[in-house]
Amino acid sequence: MKFSSLVQRISGEGADAWNTHARARAARERGESVILLSVGDPDLDSPLEVVDRAIECLRAGDTHYTPATGRVPLRDAIAAQHRRRCGQEVDRDNVAFLAGAQNALFATSLCIAGPGDEVLALEPLYPTYPAALEVSGARMIRVPARADFRVDLAALEALITPRTRAIFFATPNNPSGVIMTEADIAALGQLARRHSLWVVVDEVYAGLAPQGHVPSLAATLPDQVVTISSLSKSHSMPGWRAGWMVGPKALITHVEALSLCMLYGLPGFIQEAAVTALGVAPAAEARMREYCATRCAVLLAGLDGIPGLRCFVPDAGMFMLVDVRETGLSGHDFMIELYASEGVSVIDGGAFGADTRGFVRVCFATDEPVLREACARIRRFVASLRTSSSLRTPSSASAAS
Numbered sequence: 001m002k003f004s005s006l007v008q009r010i011s012g013e014g015a016d017a018w019n020t021h022a023r024a025r026a027a028r029e030r031g032e033s034v035i036l037l038s039v040g041d042p043d044l045d046s047p048l049e050v051v052d053r054a055i056e057c058l059r060a061g062d063t064h065y066t067p068a069t070g071r072v073p074l075r076d077a078i079a080a081q082h083r084r085r086c087g088q089e090v091d092r093d094n095v096a097f098l099a100g101a102q103n104a105l106f107a108t109s110l111c112i113a114g115p116g117d118e119v120l121a122l123e124p125l126y127p128t129y130p131a132a133l134e135v136s137g138a139r140m141i142r143v144p145a146r147a148d149f150r151v152d153l154a155a156l157e158a159l160i161t162p163r164t165r166a167i168f169f170a171t172p173n174n175p176s177g178v179i180m181t182e183a184d185i186a187a188l189g190q191l192a193r194r195h196s197l198w199v200v201v202d203e204v205y206a207g208l209a210p211q212g213h214v215p216s217l218a219a220t221l222p223d224q225v226v227t228i229s230s231l232s233k234s235h236s237m238p239g240w241r242a243g244w245m246v247g248p249k250a251l252i253t254h255v256e257a258l259s260l261c262m263l264y265g266l267p268g269f270i271q272e273a274a275v276t277a278l279g280v281a282p283a284a285e286a287r288m289r290e291y292c293a294t295r296c297a298v299l300l301a302g303l304d305g306i307p308g309l310r311c312f313v314p315d316a317g318m319f320m321l322v323d324v325r326e327t328g329l330s331g332h333d334f335m336i337e338l339y340a341s342e343g344v345s346v347i348d349g350g351a352f353g354a355d356t357r358g359f360v361r362v363c364f365a366t367d368e369p370v371l372r373e374a375c376a377r378i379r380r381f382v383a384s385l386r387t388s389s390s391l392r393t394p395s396s397a398s399a400a401s
């Protein structure tokens with residue numbers, strides 16, 4: 001039997017990047033002593049009041065169909081948070097509640113581009129982007145970053161063609177943790193305005209940025225900016241699949257039609273719990289920021305002085321890029337060999353684009369003792385490389401601060 005051309009567009013690099021992670025997860029389920037630092041799924045519980053609210057709603061029978069873009073009180077709460085965070089005057093008609101930021105990215109892609117169009121994605125980029133951005137039939141063009149993983153505006157401008165429809169990026173970025181500066185975002189906005197491009201900003205980690213805020217273009221370019229976010233990272237609620245987009249009303253109308261044929265609404269008890277979550281957002285986000293800051297420090301201290309490793313300190317988020325080139329291994333081989341010898345899973349930086357080849361991404365959103373043990377295992381692994389007969393020749397690694 002034949003399958004559609006779409007199945008090829010969605011089965012690329014994004015899927016491959018997670019093989020070691022999938023093996024590690026299966027090993028953990030079998031009770032093996034593996035440590036997963038390969039996924040941004042914090043080992044913190046969801047806020048208790050949010051869990052209580054969901055249970056209360058379930059018990060009260062909130063198990064029926066709901067509106068395609070979400071219930072009004074929830075969309076009002078999302079609009080209010082967006083107004084506070086981005087300074088853009090929006091209301092419920094600018095908001096669609098969807099099944100996580102991933103679903104919002106997917107829905108946005110389908111509504112703003114199609115075959116023959118190009119969409120620009122700033123590297124380094126989250127490995128689900130290629131499939132999510134090309135699902136519409138548009139071609140995703142990667143925009144290389146500068147050596148410090150910040151946006152290369154000249155490279156971005158050079159890649160704009162008459163076919164370009166949109167610029168996609170995440171701030172804070174996954175995997176680099178870089179927050180786009182006011183100056184960079186303003187310059188990017190000028191390009192978008194000049195060329196009439198959509199700007200799709202993935203802000204899932206914004207709640208983890210200092211004061212829960214990142215520079216935003218939304219108020220400056222309200223007809224062109226789509227802001228995507230969720231409760232997954234800010235509240236440690238990834239399994240709830242609670243995310244949204246905020247954008248121009250005309251876009252939300254199209255997303256509503258798409259959502260109607262794709263989801264037909266999302267669970268009411270989750271939406272009610274999401275309202276509670278947004279109500280406690282300042283405390284929930286502060287909890288996550290504190291959690292991430294402490295663990296980032298533990299990871300930095302644990303990797304300090306390991307010969308051949310250089311840490312790139314993130315502005316925010318739950319990931320750290322570690323340059324492994326001086327060990328003589330590629331990011332891919334480091335990932336494979338570290339897991340094989342020590343049972344610690346990380347992700348090859350190459351999965352996020354060419355700029356992060358030679359790095360691995362380490363998620364530090366885990367228990368401190370586990371993180372310390374992981375660092376000890378990584379130290380032992382790197383030492384074993386140095387003493388092994390196949391002593392590697394260091395490659396020409398460039399510095400990443």
Ligand SMILES: Cc1ncc(COP(=O)(O)O)c(C=O)c1O
Pocket residue numbers: 040099100101102103126170173174202204229230231232238242243
């Ligand atoms: C940059 C980025 N965007 C989107 C997502 C997906 O978020 P959600 O769980 O809200 O779908 C992730 C998850 O790790 C991410 O890192």
